[in-house]
Every structure is written in C-alpha cells, then in structure tokens.
Amino acid sequence: MGNLQSVNARTGEAFGSAMAASTPGQIDAAVQASHAASALWGASSGAQRADLLQALASALDAAREPLVACADTETALGLARLNGELDRTTYQLRRFADLAQRGVPFERMDDPAVAGAPPVGHPAMVLQRMPLGPVAMFAASNFPFAFSVLGGDTASALAAGCPVVVKAHPGHPVLSQRVFAIVQEVLHTQNLPAGVVTMVQGAGPEVGVELIRHPLIAAGAFTGSTRGGLALQAEANARPRPIPFYGELGAINPVVALAPALRAQGAELASMLAGSITQGCGQFCTNPGLVVLVDGPEADAFTAHLVQALSQQVPHPMLTAGMRKAFDAGVQAMLDAGAAPLLRSEGLAPAPGPHLLQVSARHFLERHVLREEVFGPSSLLVRCASMADVHAVLAAVGGSLTVTIWGATDDTEEHRAVVRTAAQIAGRLLFAGVPTGVAVTAAQQHGGPWPASTAPMTTSVGDAALQRFLRPVCLQDAPDWLLARAGVPC
Amino acid sequence: MGNLQSVNARTGEAFGSAMAASTPGQIDAAVQASHAASALWGASSGAQRADLLQALASALDAAREPLVACADTETALGLARLNGELDRTTYQLRRFADLAQRGVPFERMDDPAVAGAPPVGHPAMVLQRMPLGPVAMFAASNFPFAFSVLGGDTASALAAGCPVVVKAHPGHPVLSQRVFAIVQEVLHTQNLPAGVVTMVQGAGPEVGVELIRHPLIAAGAFTGSTRGGLALQAEANARPRPIPFYGELGAINPVVALAPALRAQGAELASMLAGSITQGCGQFCTNPGLVVLVDGPEADAFTAHLVQALSQQVPHPMLTAGMRKAFDAGVQAMLDAGAAPLLRSEGLAPAPGPHLLQVSARHFLERHVLREEVFGPSSLLVRCASMADVHAVLAAVGGSLTVTIWGATDDTEEHRAVVRTAAQIAGRLLFAGVPTGVAVTAAQQHGGPWPASTAPMTTSVGDAALQRFLRPVCLQDAPDWLLARAGVPC
Numbered sequence: 001m002g003n004l005q006s007v008n009a010r011t012g013e014a015f016g017s018a019m020a021a022s023t024p025g026q027i028d029a030a031v032q033a034s035h036a037a038s039a040l041w042g043a044s045s046g047a048q049r050a051d052l053l054q055a056l057a058s059a060l061d062a063a064r065e066p067l068v069a070c071a072d073t074e075t076a077l078g079l080a081r082l083n084g085e086l087d088r089t090t091y092q093l094r095r096f097a098d099l100a101q102r103g104v105p106f107e108r109m110d111d112p113a114v115a116g117a118p119p120v121g122h123p124a125m126v127l128q129r130m131p132l133g134p135v136a137m138f139a140a141s142n143f144p145f146a147f148s149v150l151g152g153d154t155a156s157a158l159a160a161g162c163p164v165v166v167k168a169h170p171g172h173p174v175l176s177q178r179v180f181a182i183v184q185e186v187l188h189t190q191n192l193p194a195g196v197v198t199m200v201q202g203a204g205p206e207v208g209v210e211l212i213r214h215p216l217i218a219a220g221a222f223t224g225s226t227r228g229g230l231a232l233q234a235e236a237n238a239r240p241r242p243i244p245f246y247g248e249l250g251a252i253n254p255v256v257a258l259a260p261a262l263r264a265q266g267a268e269l270a271s272m273l274a275g276s277i278t279q280g281c282g283q284f285c286t287n288p289g290l291v292v293l294v295d296g297p298e299a300d301a302f303t304a305h306l307v308q309a310l311s312q313q314v315p316h317p318m319l320t321a322g323m324r325k326a327f328d329a330g331v332q333a334m335l336d337a338g339a340a341p342l343l344r345s346e347g348l349a350p351a352p353g354p355h356l357l358q359v360s361a362r363h364f365l366e367r368h369v370l371r372e373e374v375f376g377p378s379s380l381l382v383r384c385a386s387m388a389d390v391h392a393v394l395a396a397v398g399g400s401l402t403v404t405i406w407g408a409t410d411d412t413e414e415h416r417a418v419v420r421t422a423a424q425i426a427g428r429l430l431f432a433g434v435p436t437g438v439a440v441t442a443a444q445q446h447g448g449p450w451p452a453s454t455a456p457m458t459t460s461v462g463d464a465a466l467q468r469f470l471r472p473v474c475l476q477d478a479p480d481w482l483l484a485r486a487g488v489p490c
Numbered sequence: 491m492g493n494l495q496s497v498n499a500r501t502g503e504a505f506g507s508a509m510a511a512s513t514p515g516q517i518d519a520a521v522q523a524s525h526a527a528s529a530l531w532g533a534s535s536g537a538q539r540a541d542l543l544q545a546l547a548s549a550l551d552a553a554r555e556p557l558v559a560c561a562d563t564e565t566a567l568g569l570a571r572l573n574g575e576l577d578r579t580t581y582q583l584r585r586f587a588d589l590a591q592r593g594v595p596f597e598r599m600d601d602p603a604v605a606g607a608p609p610v611g612h613p614a615m616v617l618q619r620m621p622l623g624p625v626a627m628f629a630a631s632n633f634p635f636a637f638s639v640l641g642g643d644t645a646s647a648l649a650a651g652c653p654v655v656v657k658a659h660p661g662h663p664v665l666s667q668r669v670f671a672i673v674q675e676v677l678h679t680q681n682l683p684a685g686v687v688t689m690v691q692g693a694g695p696e697v698g699v700e701l702i703r704h705p706l707i708a709a710g711a712f713t714g715s716t717r718g719g720l721a722l723q724a725e726a727n728a729r730p731r732p733i734p735f736y737g738e739l740g741a742i743n744p745v746v747a748l749a750p751a752l753r754a755q756g757a758e759l760a761s762m763l764a765g766s767i768t769q770g771c772g773q774f775c776t777n778p779g780l781v782v783l784v785d786g787p788e789a790d791a792f793t794a795h796l797v798q799a800l801s802q803q804v805p806h807p808m809l810t811a812g813m814r815k816a817f818d819a820g821v822q823a824m825l826d827a828g829a830a831p832l833l834r835s836e837g838l839a840p841a842p843g844p845h846l847l848q849v850s851a852r853h854f855l856e857r858h859v860l861r862e863e864v865f866g867p868s869s870l871l872v873r874c875a876s877m878a879d880v881h882a883v884l885a886a887v888g889g890s891l892t893v894t895i896w897g898a899t900d901d902t903e904e905h906r907a908v909v910r911t912a913a914q915i916a917g918r919l920l921f922a923g924v925p926t927g928v929a930v931t932a933a934q935q936h937g938g939p940w941p942a943s944t945a946p947m948t949t950s951v952g953d954a955a956l957q958r959f960l961r962p963v964c965l966q967d968a969p970d971w972l973l974a975r976a977g978v979p980c
Contacts, residue, residue, distance in 0.1 A: 039910060043910075084608070087608075087609055088608065088609040091609035091610070092609070109932060109933050110933070111931055111932045111933030114931075118574070118577075118578065118927060118929065119577055119578040119581035119582070119929075119930055120581065122929030122931050123922070123923065123929070125929065125931060125932075125933040125934065126933060127932070127933035127934075127935060130913050130914075133914065237727065241888050241889065241939065241940045241941075242940045242944075243940075244946070244947065398731050399731065408969060408972075409969050410969075410971065411969075411971035411972075411974075411975075415971075415979075416979040417979070419972060419979040420529060420533075420979045423620050423963050423979070424620075424623065426963070427961075427962065427963060427964065428963070428964040428965075428966060429963060429964070429965050429966065429968070430966040430967060431965070431966065431967045431968050431969055431972075432613070432966075432967040433613065433966070433967060437608060439608065439609075439612030439613070439615065440609055441601055441604075441612050441615060442599060442601045442617075443599050443600070443601030443615040443616060443617035443964055444615065444617075444964060445617060445962045445963060445964035447962075449731065449961075450731050450732045450733075451731075454732075456734070456961055457734065457958075457961055457962065459962065464962070468947075471917075471939075471946055471947055472917065472935045472947065472949065472954070473913050473916070473917060473918070473919060473935060474917065474918040474919070474933055474934060474935035475918075475919050475921070476918060476919065476920040476921065476922075476923070477920060477921045477922040477923060478919070478921050479898060479899055479900075479901075479921055481900065481901035481905075482898075482901075482909060482921075484901075485901075489905075489906040489907075489909040489910045489913070
C-alpha cells in the first residue's frame with residue numbers, strides 16, 4: 001500500500017519524514033476498535049456527545065497557531081483562509097454539539113394505538129432514529145480542517161452517535177496526524193474509548209478500498225473527485241451487505257447571468273465572479289465553472305469586464321503537484337474540444353493563472369468533455385442564442401451542487417421556467433452572490449443530482465448532515481422500560 | 491419482449507386472451523407522456539393532488555365487486571383478503587390525499603439571513619422539497635391492489651407531485667388493465683393529462699429494464715424479489731446519470747421468543763404465529779420465516795404447540811405456478827442443507843401445506859442458504875444454546891424488515907442487549923403480536939438494512955413514503971415572487 005510523504009505545497013520539498021501506510025492488520029484493528037466503541041457511543045446521551053464535540057473544538061482552538069502553520073505548509077492555502085476554515089470547523093463542532101444537546105438525534109414520533117380493525121386501527125408505534133454504527137470518513141484535500149479529520153462528516157457522525165474511522169487525506173498527512181493526536185488526547189481526558197475516533201492512512205486507493213470493504217463498517221462519507229467517489233461507491237454496493245455511501249463528488253455550478261442583472265450591475269458582478277472563480281485557487285466544490293450568457297450587448301460587456309477582472313487575480317499555488325497537472329490537462333482538454341481561450345494566464349509556478357474559455361451553446365451540447373469539472377481557477381463561458389439554449393445547457397449539465405441565477409427578479413414565465421429547470425439539477429439555487437461560501441446552517445443543502453452527489457436526498461453541510469447517520473426504526477408495542485430510555489437500549 | 495397470458499391461479503387455465511408486451515416505442519411514449527406531464531403535476535396544488543387521489547379511491551370503491559372478483563381469479567387470495575386489501579388501498583390513497591391537502595409536500599424551512607461574517611453570518615435561505623419527476627413504479631405480485639397500479643408507491647409519488655409510469659405485474663395483468671382504465675377515466679374527468687399515470691407491461695425482465703434505463707425516468711420504486719430488485723438497482727446505478735432506486739426486497743423477519751413469554755402464554759403465541767406463517771399462503775414480505783428459541787422446556791413445549799397449530803392450517807393456492815415451484819425448491823434447499831423437518835404437509839395442489847423446519851444455531855451460522863427467504867407458508871426454527879447464540883443468529887441475518895421480540899418485558903441487561911442487536915438489523919421492532927399486517931400510519935417504517943431494502947433510510951409504507959420522491963432544494967436569496975409561490979415556479 002502506498003506510503004506517504006508530506007510535501008511543502010509551495011516549494012515541492014519533502015515536509016517531515018516518510019510515513020508508512022496503514023497495513024490491512026492496522027485497518028482491521030481501527031475498525032474493530034470502532035465497532036467495540038459503537039454500542040457505548042450509540043447509547044451516549046446528548047450531553048455526552050456535546051461534551052466531546054465542545055472539547056474537540058476547544059482543543060483545536062488552543063492549538064490554532066501551530067495547526068494553521070502546518071496546514072499552510074502542506075496546502076499553501078494561506079493563513080487568512082486557514083484561520084477562517086478553522087473557525088468554521090470549530091463552529092461546526094459546536095453547532096453539532098448544540099444539536100446533540102438539544103436532543104435532535106433522539107427526536108421521536110409517537111403514534112399512539114388506534115382501536116379497531118385495519119386499515120384505520122393500529123398498535124402503538126414510536127418512530128426513533130438509531131445510529132448506523134462505524135462510519136468510514138474519507139477526508140478531502142481542499143478543506144484540511146473543515147472536511148478532514150474533525151470536519152463536518154466527523155462532527156455530524158459523532159453527534160448522531162456513530163464512531164468514526166477517518167481515512168486521512170495524503171495531501172496533508174502531518175496535519176492529519178497532529179489533529180488526530182488532539183482527538184486521542186481529548187478522548188482520553190473524557191474517559192472515552194479510543195475507538196470513538198480512529199484513523200488510517202495511505203497514499204494510494206488501497207487503504208480506502210480495504211476500509212469500505214470491512215464488514216463492520218456501516219456507512220461511508222466521502223468528499224472528493226467523481227472518479228474516486230465512484231470507485232468507493234461501487235465497493236460499497238459490491239459488499240455482501242451493501243451500505244449507505246454518501247459521496248459529494250464533482251459539480252460545475254452554472255451561473256446564469258440574465259440581461260437585466262448585467263445591465264444594472266455588470267461590472268460589479270464580473271468582479272465578484274472573478275473573485276469566486278479564483279478564490280482558494282479555484283479548489284472549491286462550489287467553484288463556478290460555467291457561466292451561461294444570452295447573446296447581446298450586455299453579455300459582450302460583461303465578458304470584457306470578466307476577462308479584465310480575472311486577469312488581475314493572482315491565485316496561490318494549488319494543493320498538490322498532481323492537482324496542478326490535472327488542472328492543466330483539464331484546460332487543455334477543453335481547448336482540444338474547441339473552446340476558445342478568452343484569458344490564458346501562465347501564473348507563477350507552482351501557482352496557475354486564471355483561465356476563461358468560451359463556447360457556443362450548440363458546441364457545449366455536442367462535446368461531453370466540456371461538461372466536466374476542471375478543478376482550479378478557470379471557468380467556461382457558454383454563449384446562448386436564446387433562453388431555449390439556456391434550458392438545454394442546464395439540462396445537459398444534469399447535476400450540480402448549485403445553480404446561480406442573476407436577474408430573475410420579476411415573476412415572468414421566462415423566470416419561472418429557468419427556476420424550474422435549475423431546480424431539476426441542483427441542490428441549492430442562488431439568486432444573488434456567488435456559489436462559493438457554503439453556510440453551515442439549518443436550511444443548507446449541499447448535494448444535488450449525480451454527479452454532484454451519490455445520495456442527492458442528503459446534505460453533507462448543515463444541520464441535516466447528521467440525519468445521514470441515523471436510520472429510522474419503528475418500535476411497535478414497545479415495553480415501558482424501553483420507551484422510558486427514549487428507545488435507546490444502552 | 492415477453493407477451494402476457496393471465497392465468498386462473500386456482501385452475502391454471504388461461505384467463506382472457508393473450509396480451510402483447512409493451513414495445514420499446516410504447517415504453518418511450520409512456521415515459522415521454524409522463525415527462526410532459528411532470529412540470530404541470532409538479533406544480534399542482536395540494537388541493538389538486540388531493541382531488542385526484544380522492545377520486546381514484548372513490549372510483550376503486552365504485553368498481554369494488556368486479557375488481558375483487560377479477561383479482562381473486564388471478565391471485566387466489568380470496569374475497570375476504572382482497573376486500574380488506576382494497577380497503578387498505580383506498581385508505582392509503584385518501585391518507586396521501588390528506589397529506590397533500592395539508593401541504594406536507596410543500597413544507598419548507600425558513601432560515602432568515604444572519605448579519606455578519608461566516609461562519610455565523612449567512613444569507614437568507616429557504617429549504618423546500620421538489621418533486622423528482624417521472625417515477626418508474628414496479629408492481630408487486632402479492633398485493634394486487636395495495637402494491638400495484640394504485641398502490642402505496644403510486645399514491646405517495648402522486649402526492650409528492652411526481653407522475654408515475656407503472657410497470658404492471660404479469661401475475662395479475664387483467665386486473666392491472668382494469669384498474670388502469672379507471673385511472674385514465676379519472677384523469678380525463680379531472681382534465682388532467684393522461685401522462686400523469688401511464689402503464690407498460692411485459693412478462694420477462696426486458697420491459698422493466700428498458701423502463702428504468704430511460705433517461706427521463708427520475709426514480710424507481712420496486713417491491714419484489716431480491717434477485718429482481720438487485721438487477722433493477724444495478725441498472726439504475728449503471729445509467730449515465732444514476733437515479734434513486736427504492737427497492738423493498740427480501741426479509742426473513744426473525745421472531746425471538748424468550749422463555750418468560752413462552753411460559754406465560756406459549757400455546758396462544760404458537761397459535762398466533764401459525765396463523766401469521768400461513769396467512770396469505772405465506773406470501774408476505776413480513777412473513778415470519780425464522781423463529782429463534784433458546785433451549786429449554788419452554789422451547790420444547792412451544793415447538794410442539796407450533797407444530798400442532800400449523801398442521802391445522804390450510805393455506806390457499808399460491809399466486810402463480812412459478813412461485814409454487816420456487817417455494818418447493820426453497821424448502822428442499824433447506825432440507826438439503828441439513829434442516830430437520832418438524833412438519834411437512836403435502837397440501838392440496840395447487841395449494842402447498844404448511845412447513846416447519848429446524849436447525850441448531852451453529853448449523854444456521856454455518857450454512858448461508860438457511861438465511862434465505864423462502865416465500866410461502868414455511869418457517870425455520872433455530873434452537874440456540876444461549877443468548878450469545880441469539881445475538882449471533884440475528885447478526886447473521888444482517889437485514890430484515892422486522893424483528894419480533896416476545897418476553898422482553900423487564901429492563902434487564904439481557905433484554906437491552908437483544909433490543910440493541912435487533913435494532914441494528916431491522917426497520918421495525920415488535921414486542922407483541924406478529925410481523926404480518928403493516929399499518930399505514932405516521933410512525934411506520936417498512937424497510938431495513940440490506941437485503942430488506944436498497945434504501946434502508948426510507949420507508950415504502952406509511953406517511954414518510956412520500957418523502958422518497960421529494961428532493962431538498964435550498965433557495966438562497968430567493969426573490970419575493972418565488973417565495974410567494976411557496977418556491978414552486980409553476
């Protein structure tokens with residue numbers, strides 16, 4: 001299995017010494033420990049779960065400076081962004097602590113007996129949600145805090161009462177180990193079994209495959225590439241007993257910029273969009289990879305503004321050399337497919353420059369490769385001859401985390417139709433602003449039809465993320481003692 | 491594609507003339523009509539949906555006598571059962587009408603803007619649920635009304651705002667056509683497009699495969715065999731754009747009968763269980779196929795009572811000759827695997843007699859074939875030497891619609907442990923009564939870990955069945971006009 005070597009993302013030099021990949025025996029031990037902790041953690045109270053999540057947040061806060069410095073070395077994301085991401089991560093942990101404290105994972109529906117014959121009569125029933133058991137959590141490269149060892153998946157699984165086996169991301173292995181050491185210390189301090197959170201690591205796909213195949217793993221949570229997610233989902237489905245697999249994969253996040261919005265504030269929108277395309281060097285799942293314009297003078301002016309605004313952006317280096325290579329290849333594939341370059345900027349190696357390409361709607365519909373996500377600071381303008389083209393382009397995209405619609409301010413048939421089409425393909429529709437920046441809140445929906453998510457009815461960000469790890473169980477004619485325990489037979 | 495010939499289930503003679511299977515062109519036309527109706531039906535009001543569902547229920551009631559007679563000829567389920575099933579079917583339609591009328595499909599979560607920077611600050615967000623679009627609904631053999639053309643899947647999909655393409659079950663093709671004719675008349679009377687409910691048919695798997703592969707199908711709902719469901723799920727996942735597939739497959743529904751219950755009322759429990767094993771000739775997804783006993787005098791006495799009670803049962807003919815053949819083969823496979831026959835009853839052809847087999851827990855754990863569902867009037871007793879054996883047996887079952895536990899009346903560690911183990915493998919835990927008879931109610935959970943369901947977080951019976959066909963969509967900074975339309979851009 002692939003051993004690990006952390007790399008300074010700016011210099012390409014080795015950072016620390018090589019680390020061994022987890023062996024099959026170590027992976028089994030991690031899952032066995034998780035399984036052994038499962039009954040205890042699954043029967044923990046909301047207060048206990050809240051205590052752990054709060055303590056984890058505090059421990060991250062206490063180690064902020066060295067953790068952020070380490071993350072910056074391994075990812076080149078910059079101190080400002082990484083401090084903000086750590087804020088988000090501790091906020092997430094505390095938010096899920098609050099949900100657990102308020103009893104959300106234990107909410108139940110009482111459905112008292114109704115006398116008489118069926119279909120009207122029925123016995124006493126109570127609907128509970130039960131934790132699934134050990135969750136295999138696959139960390140993402142692009143959020144070394146918020147979607148990694150103590151990220152949203154871990155926080156929501158722990159709040160739901162599930163132990164977590166983290167598959168660390170090889171893009172930030174030193175940070176992962178440091179955060180994991182913090183976790184172990186907190187578990188120890190709280191007298192909790194070390195199996196509540198365990199970790200495995202490895203550079204290649206082998207460790208992740210071994211993990212998702214383990215018979216005691218009850219669910220998988222993944223944020224990453226379509227290819228990687230697809231492979232793991234296939235493994236989850238091919239098990240003798242398939243398990244839920246929550247994969248948040250690729251999205252190109254169309255921005256439909258209608259003429260009224262461009263007339264009113266085209267220059268500001270172009271500037272805002274340029275910032276969103278290049279933010280974090282474009283390494284966001286909600287990066288706006290597609291800009292849909294209807295031909296006209298407003299579109300021309302907006303395009304000129306966007307080229308101008310983008311050319312002033314100076315992205316930082318990408319997370320890894322491999323991702324830089326993939327970015328260059330993705331841009332080249334679009335050029336090869338006939339996309340016209342409006343802006344190609346060399347950048348300062350290892351940082352790529354921003355790119356803007358353009359195609360006609362007809363061309364976009366013909367060449368499938370143009371619908372594929374290019375992870376990095378680039379976007380593809382699609383020029384439409386009519387609103388019919390806009391609908392066809394969105395339908396061809398098929399699935400996305402977001403669709404942004406600027407200018408649908410009035411209740412017209414045209415606007416209703418574009419909202420309808422957008423709602424068919426995305427989990428979140430924005431009517432102002434840009435899709436980057438995903439609020440951790442009650443109404444967030446981070447997920448959409450394939451390929452945005454393998455489970456489009458669920459969200460991986462926001463309060464409902466917790467529900468992914470709870471399975472409904474109906475208790476029929478349950479004895480009083482079990483109901484008094486809120487259905488959890490600890 | 492396989493043409494259809496209805497058969498009198500009691501005599502084996504042809505019932506009516508042969509029917510042609512739907513051609514690929516007809517399947518495409520059915521889905522295209524469904525797609526064309528999708529925007530209109532998806533934007534219908536709760537009152538409109540309720541009107542349709544109520545009218546469908548009334549139309550079934552009005553045609554009750556000929557429909558039940560036709561169903562009885564094709565299924566041999568008997569008039570009492572079929573009248574009860576029709577009651578359940580109309581109850582279900584009216585219950586979903588009520589849910590639509592009360593606005594359940596349109597419920598939304600308002601999450602007002604919070605000022606300030608992230609992670610605390612966020613824009614105005616509203617979480618809605620949007621209908622998925624055309625649903626391919628695969629009818630079941632064993633519920634010619636309740637899980638067929640106008641069964642629970644159709645009722646819940648229509649209430650959610652999704653048009654339905656029914657794949658009729660070849661076990662009751664004449665009834666399916668008659669019910670479908672009623673649907674068409676009601677749609678016509680209500681001035682609704684015929685595409686709101688369309689139907690295709692065929693004897694082999696080809697028609698269903700063609701249907702689930704159709705690019706305009708948005709979800710699949712299936713009740714039937716593990717083999718059939720697995721094949722269709724694989725098709726749903728192998729599409730260029732995978733779609734949700736809700737398959738309710740096989741379950742063996744363990745009944746754990748603990749000594750205190752057997753001491754107190756062993757004879758009555760045996761009699762009740764014998765009725766459940768043979769009810770509907772054992773052709774229920776919640777049929778108790780496994781009885782788990784701990785060695786002791788209570789178990790011996792209960793076994794004798796059960797053999798006695800079962801031997802007095804006279805099952806009616808099975809639904810089809812193929813199912814009868816599969817039942818005989820399933821029993822034989824268990825005998826071949828070393829199960830001891832406690833009761834083998836010839837029955838009166840084409841009706842099989844009740845069967846009771848027995849194995850030790852150790853034997854059960856060794857032979858995988860003993861965990862497989864035998865669809866029909868038989869059950870397998872598993873004799874356990876200890877409670878540890880009970881846990882091992884339940885864990886080996888892995889997934890089931892139900893687990894029944896008799897005698898867990900007190901709060902003891904032993905009882906807590908068995909509930910914990912049972913909750914890991916089932917969607918419904920019963921502490922009294924028998925698993926057959928599935929209430930259509932708010933807290934019902936009809937689904938469980940694989941192989942009980944391909945989507946164990948969902949239910950195919952009860953109010954929450956509707957949620958399978960609604961996808962969460964977050965509206966961020968939505969314009970007032972869209973919010974005023976409750977988020978549905980009709």
